[in-house]
Amino acid sequence: MAEIQNVDILIVGSGPSGTSTALHLVKNNPAWAKRIVVVDKAVHPREKLCGGGVTHIGQNILARLGLPFEPKNFEVREVRLFYEDQSYSFFGNPVFRIVRRDEFDHWLVKTAESLGVTVRQGEAVTDIVPYEDYVEVITEKTTFHAKTVVAADGSRSFVRRRLKWEDDSRVARLIEVLTPENAHVQSEFRDGVAIFDFTPMTDHQLQGYYWDFPSYVEGQPYMNRGVFDSRARPERPKADLKATLQDEMAARGRDLADYKLKGHPIRWWDKDGRFAQPRIILVGDAAGADPLMGEGISFALGYGEVAADALEDAFARQDFSFSTYKARLNQHTLFKQLKIRVWLARFAYILKYPRFFRAGWWVARHVIKFTRWRDPNFVPAELPQMLLTDRMRTT
Numbered sequence: 001m002a003e004i005q006n007v008d009i010l011i012v013g014s015g016p017s018g019t020s021t022a023l024h025l026v027k028n029n030p031a032w033a034k035r036i037v038v039v040d041k042a043v044h045p046r047e048k049l050c051g052g053g054v055t056h057i058g059q060n061i062l063a064r065l066g067l068p069f070e071p072k073n074f075e076v077r078e079v080r081l082f083y084e085d086q087s088y089s090f091f092g093n094p095v096f097r098i099v100r101r102d103e104f105d106h107w108l109v110k111t112a113e114s115l116g117v118t119v120r121q122g123e124a125v126t127d128i129v130p131y132e133d134y135v136e137v138i139t140e141k142t143t144f145h146a147k148t149v150v151a152a153d154g155s156r157s158f159v160r161r162r163l164k165w166e167d168d169s170r171v172a173r174l175i176e177v178l179t180p181e182n183a184h185v186q187s188e189f190r191d192g193v194a195i196f197d198f199t200p201m202t203d204h205q206l207q208g209y210y211w212d213f214p215s216y217v218e219g220q221p222y223m224n225r226g227v228f229d230s231r232a233r234p235e236r237p238k239a240d241l242k243a244t245l246q247d248e249m250a251a252r253g254r255d256l257a258d259y260k261l262k263g264h265p266i267r268w269w270d271k272d273g274r275f276a277q278p279r280i281i282l283v284g285d286a287a288g289a290d291p292l293m294g295e296g297i298s299f300a301l302g303y304g305e306v307a308a309d310a311l312e313d314a315f316a317r318q319d320f321s322f323s324t325y326k327a328r329l330n331q332h333t334l335f336k337q338l339k340i341r342v343w344l345a346r347f348a349y350i351l352k353y354p355r356f357f358r359a360g361w362w363v364a365r366h367v368i369k370f371t372r373w374r375d376p377n378f379v380p381a382e383l384p385q386m387l388l389t390d391r392m393r394t395t
């Protein structure tokens with residue numbers, strides 16, 4: 001049997017929630033770097049199916065970590081929301097940024113490594129057995145005895161399944177394609193416009209929207225097109241996602257059959273959900289994200305802040321029960337916002353009659369005029385602009 005490696009904190013998964021946990025610990029105390037091991041089955045830069053939209057919430061968390069937003073990104077200056085022939089827009093400088101996840105996640109991993117954190121890539125966790133004094137984590141290459149484990153292994157979390165916490169009742173469904181575009185012709189690229197189209201809510205009984213996110217893949221312009229189905233109302237019939245995407249793309253002159261279709265779920269937040277057991281906590285999609293818009297990157301980064309504080313406290317008190325972890329999450333501003341989003345999703349996605357929708361749209365269009373989102377120069381991120389200007393590269 002391979003030699004056993006003892007470690008204080010083993011993080012399973014090096015997506016934004018895993019690396020954010022490590023980065024927050026190291027920010028609190030650089031000595032943590034040598035006490036953390038991150039394990040990921042993939043090797044960065046690895047593909048991650050995602051629209052790549054990072055809002056000011058995520059940008060602010062990175063800024064508070066002292067990280068200039070380095071990965072290449074597309075600045076969205078206008079978010080245009082559609083319902084049938086009606087639309088209204090949010091403006092900002094930018095409203096949000098679109099990254100490619102392989103680049104963004106790789107950057108976070110490299111940053112953690114540069115601060116001394118060990119990240120073992122290409123090594124899947126194959127078993128996990130909790131004991132009273134440690135958690136045994138078996139990977140393809142070794143066996144760890146970890147004082148604590150952070151499950152940051154995404155919405156299909158292996159750790160969650162192995163611990164038999166599996167519960168599919170709160171899982172949103174997403175499908176996505178990338179279509180090559182001409183950035184000079186396509187106005188979304190020229191004007192920095194991202195589109196959310198809610199028409200399929202009444203056309204296809206979708207509990208969500210169709211999106212168009214302009215992005216660059218290895219320097220070439222592609223439209224990231226997809227469908228988000230929140231399933232915030234699981235008791236209602238499931239929409240046909242492929243037919244929805246096909247129709248929306250056809251309306252934009254694209255044939256879905258010409259492109260490679262991929263899908264992935266997002267587990268969504270439940271304030272009463274299970275987030276911990278002795279010596280093990282969950283973060284990011286493994287724990288739950290936003291069912292209203294499917295925003296997960298910013299919340300994944302936010303989990304890192306709460307998890308780091310909980311871990312520090314556990315080691316300080318030598319109490320590894322994590323009995324207060326759920327309360328810590330629920331008390332954090334970010335997760336209070338998530339609670340509101342769950343409520344809004346349940347409310348918004350119950351509507352299926354066009355006349356209610358049109359009325360709601362009319363109200364929203366007028367309300368927006370009284371907010372700062374009507375101003376193209378509005379900078380929603382509170383981060384110091386000097387962190388952005390020199391080092392930011394927009395493709």
Ligand SMILES: Cc1cc2nc3c(=O)[nH]c(=O)nc-3n(C[C@H](O)[C@H](O)[C@H](O)COP(=O)(O)OP(=O)(O)OC[C@H]3O[C@@H](n4cnc5c(N)ncnc54)[C@H](O)[C@@H]3O)c2cc1C
Nearest residue numbers: 013015016017041050051052053125153154284285296297
């Ligand atoms: C189609 C789609 C579009 C989306 N668009 C957006 C968007 O525009 N904006 C936004 O904010 N959010 C978006 N999301 C959500 C976002 O992608 C997730 O919320 C985010 O990736 C969660 O980060 P995470 O670190 O928790 O998990 P992940 O990013 O999924 O990382 C999990 C990591 O764990 C590793 N792992 C898994 N199993 C094991 C194992 N057994 N052993 C070792 N390692 C393991 C994986 O390799 C991976 O690196 C989208 C999601 C989908 C599916």
